[in-house]
Amino acid sequence: QVQLVESGGGLVQAGGSLRLSCAASGRTFASYAMGWFRQAPGKERDFVAAINWSGNAAYADSLKGRFTISRDNAKNTVYLQMNSLKPEDTALYYCAANPGGWIPTSSLAYDYWGQGTQVTVSS
Numbered sequence: 001q002v003q004l005v006e007s008g009g010g011l012v013q014a015g016g017s018l019r020l021s022c023a024a025s026g027r028t029f030a031s032y033a034m035g036w037f038r039q040a041p042g043k044e045r046d047f048v049a050a051i052n053w054s055g056n057a058a059y060a061d062s063l064k065g066r067f068t069i070s071r072d073n074a075k076n077t078v079y080l081q082m083n084s085l086k087p088e089d090t091a092l093y094y095c096a097a098n099p100g101g102w103i104p105t106s107s108l109a110y111d112y113w114g115q116g117t118q119v120t121v122s123s
Helices: none
Strands: 004-007 012-014 018-024 031-038 046-052 058-061 067-072 078-083 091-098 118-121
Touching: 004 091, 018 031, 018 091, 018 118, 031 067, 031 078, 046 067, 046 078, 058 067
Parallel strands: 012 118
Antiparallel strands: 004 018, 018 078, 031 046, 031 091, 046 058, 067 078, 091 118
């Protein structure tokens, strides 16, 4: 069982930055692939980024260059650095965990989810 708690969301002006954190419980965190997804009101939950145990990462094409995912296995934490934020980045951001070694981009592949942290970007 893995429990995930996101933090770091908030209100930011367009062009600004935020760093989201996701703290995970459990001794097997280091072996999990971790992902970030986001969901805007009235829209589906979309893939943002994911990282596997060895640090290999994948990103949504539209977010490459602005968002960076990283992890600190010693702290059981995964991060999402978001730069040059745009109003369309406004959403509830979720952290998710998958026990496999690959880098899933589908939400269906993830077994554990956090409650989400709200990111609002004003124009």
